[in-house]
Amino acid sequence: MGIVQGDQMILNIGPQHPSTHGVLRLEVRTDGEIVSEIKPHLGYLHRCFEKHSENVTYEQVIPFTDRCDYLASMNSNFGYVVAMEELMEIKVPERVDYIRIIMGELNRIASHLLALGVYGLDIGAFTPFLYMFRDRERILDMFELTCGARLLYNYMWVGGVSHDLPKDFEKICIGFLDYFEPQIKEYNNLLTYNKIFIERTADVGVIPADVAVSYGVTGPNLRGSGVKWDVRKDEPYSIYDRFEFDIPVGEGQFGTLGDCFDRYWVRMLEISQSVKILRQALKDIPDGNVHQALPKKIRPPKGSVYRRTESPRGDLGYYIVSDGTPVPYRVKMRSPAFTALSCLDEVSRGWMISDVIAILGSLDIVLGEIDR
Amino acid sequence: MTSAEIKAVLEHQFPAAMVENEDLTEKQVELKGNQWLEIATFIKNDPDLSFDQLECITGYDTGEDGPLQTRYNLHSMEHRHKIEVVISHNRENPNVASIEQLWRIGDWFERETYDMFGIVYEGHRDLRRILCPDDWEGWPLRKDYEGQETYHGIVVQKMKEEEGWE
């Protein structure tokens, strides 16, 4: 704790606070309502993911990745299995690729819905939050139908997935998408175009593109700053290169490029893009056995791999080092929310306490992933 | 540029800093720690290399007797090429120059690696533990780490062992 000047006050936001999205403590130095410095204190949710991983076998790491980013567990699993398959040089059957992409995109929609809804809640609008939760529930129902779990799936395995899709999944999913697409318009009318919401978010918490890159901000936050960077397009993994979709970037239509509204808006647009990918994937999905490529025993060759994938929060990287045994030598997770949070101090200086909440919400952090 | 070309540029610029290491793949390059800040400044600002994104810093323990390593995954947004830089540290006194002011994310990545491995980044303005509590003892991800038995008077109870759980 530094020296406090006479007219400055240190305020602890969290660890128990409605808007820190978990157990995060922000040590905020304020001058009245104006914030002059923020020191985030992490680690309240540290569960030793990396240490755990060194003590369990490769397939047993997957349930732990679920618990890192618990709002997008499918994408967490996806990143890990993609890295593992790169390390072991496994080619998975096409159906598995399609299933993974369907699950990943559905989970992206679910995660973005939660991010947007909670953002509305941070700004003070309660109702859109519940509308979005209502629709997210339907996605979770589909996950439950597929793998039996609603939040922590352990669905993707190295070389395959744990279950094949249920029989009517395509029909159910298309039904959901048909129901869901008009809802986006309603969210926009209710929250996005609301003048108060725009006033609260536009021009607030601007992250210029170079600052964003320097801080390693990725995903929708980086695209909100106008940088067209999406791992799905630029370093395609799985079969993302087969699908037609756009990368929405922020335009600053209501304020400055890179403000909170842009980050929010990019997420909203990405939901539509995910719907687009889903429709293509559901149309083309081939038949096949999803367990064909499962290795009998996961014992990767000696070596290391760093692979990043696009989770809903940004570039989710796994650095896996194998020493030839069934137990990983080192697993490092580069979590996107960790890097996004690191720029909070620089971005929120000079803004008000209410804006800090707005900025923090727009970064869409998940503490499970930051603290690991 | 491919990794080989990047390596060639590095070798041309900093011939003294290159280290041969057969364990590494062609995407990785090992450098000596003493010139690291200079090299980092060069590869970030050089228009041909222009590594403006630091993807990840991974601490790495090569074994109970081997050196510690820091691995930097660098990526260029402009040229879309990447390289992984490996720097080995002495196990007793691991230290290397901090690149926190070049890539701002290095701040937290270095703090994390410091927290887990005890590698000291010299020149870092705020090198504290980040995930573990400030008064935690030991460096958890080192291979020779042994957990604390008590922490602030809290005894790590082995209840399960008493009940016959292993």
Next chain:
Amino acid sequence: MSKYFANIYDTVNTLWTGMRITWRHMMNIKRDNVTLQYPEERWPRPERNIGFNHDNYNVIRSRLHVDIDECIGCLKCTRACPVDCIKIDTIKAPVRGEDIPNVGHTGETSSGTKKALLVSRFTIDMSECCYCNLCTYPCPEKCIFMVGGPNGSKHPIDYEFSEFDRNNLIYQFAKLITPGQKEALQNPTPEVEA
């Protein structure tokens, strides 16, 4: 000046749009309501007919269950568990594949495997279980499963197994064996000689 009034018009207009939406939802609550009155109504659990190896079973992950008569004590589930919540102790059966009625041990599983081991302890700490389902796949006899698994017809799916005491969540599946019986099983020779 025109911007000032355009702003006010914009505000009123967008706020009114939002109010119309909430009004519509309030008026159509009968149609839109998504609340379930939980203990009285329950969401139907999804039924599906393909699971691992396309068997007919529900994949819902609820409570772990073991059909102890089928268990051969191979410890595969213990090894698969990422959180070590399954503990198994075994005793070598005196004769392979033979019933021992006084401890309720059956010699053969329903699929005809002759048991070489007698399971004297099979404990699952459900408070530690992370519901990853990894233990169910390697089981050669398919005797450990999330309730609703292959033997779903025998055991109804059960989510609601909260307890007031944490110890009640440690499930004992093995048949009760007294210490005396255990000793007798471990050292069967003296009795035979006597």
Next chain:
Amino acid sequence: MTVDFLIDWFAAMGDFPVIAFLLAVIISGIPIFLIMALNAIVAVYVERKVSAFMMDRIGPMGQGPGLHAGKWGLLQTAADAVKLLVKEDTVPETSDKFLFKMAPYIIFIGAFMGMAAVPFSSVLQVADFNVGVFYIIAVGSIGVIGIVMAGWASNNKWSLYGAMRSAAQIISYEIPAGLSIIVPIMMAGTMNLQLLIQSQSGTVWGILPNWIIFNNPFTFIAFFIFFISAVAETNRTPFDIPEAESELVAGWMTEYSGFRWALFFLSEYANMFVVSGLAVAGFLGGWQSPIPGMFDSAGWELFWFMGKLILLIFVMMWFRWTFPRLRVDQLMHVCWKVFIPIAMFNIFGVGIWKLIFG
């Protein structure tokens, strides 16, 4: 049925004017308190149901006649009230205990005094002042003292922020509210609420009832300014920054629990009642029937007044469950740069209008 009537009545019974006065005041205080409590119980229930319906939920359904399987959770707020009364009353160790305990009463007294002047019908009004409008506006600001006291005494930074925001907000919004309530006073030429309402009888332009809101375009705008300022004065969304739960946890109420907190709650809903009552009396014709000349017996008067008032309270709830929250500076921007200029302009416009047409 004013308090004056009671004073006269008691005074006529004997020669003890002081005792008569005290008796009359206490007796007329009881119905005010009952109305406040009833208002809070009903309004909280309605708010829960309205919010639930707007969010596609069904709200409380359990506690009701027949307990868990009961009907529509009708007794939910009663159960809540019981819960609040038996809850532990915590006073923080480091707080300024005297002020901490005083604050809820001061806020409560502010709301309570406001209720005294609400004209329920032409006869049902506890105190018929000749400066009723002024009185309500004045006692409405007593609450600020309580809020600042609560925030300061809690010795909690969040509470202090909430209190400071609240003080700034309520004092600022007094101005547009005051400026726009001048419009009905100008139109009617009186500050007495009964006379103000009586002046709104008859029709305007042949069809509409002669309420001040319909009198001319300026009064129409003045009503909205007054109403929105009233929402801000009662600290409700989109102006709920003093207790913004996602920023300040619960603002100045953070440290309060049990009955003291219940008093805050009661006062908040009572304040909603009072400001809506003033808006109804000032702009919407008070207890006048919307169809002039029909349904204007004494019972109907109460019905019309309460109907209009409940409508306004519903609109406040509707606002709350639709809008996000403003920021402090934006709140001030709206007040000083939008409402006050327009309110000033309105006074000017009404003056001209009265000069030409009146």
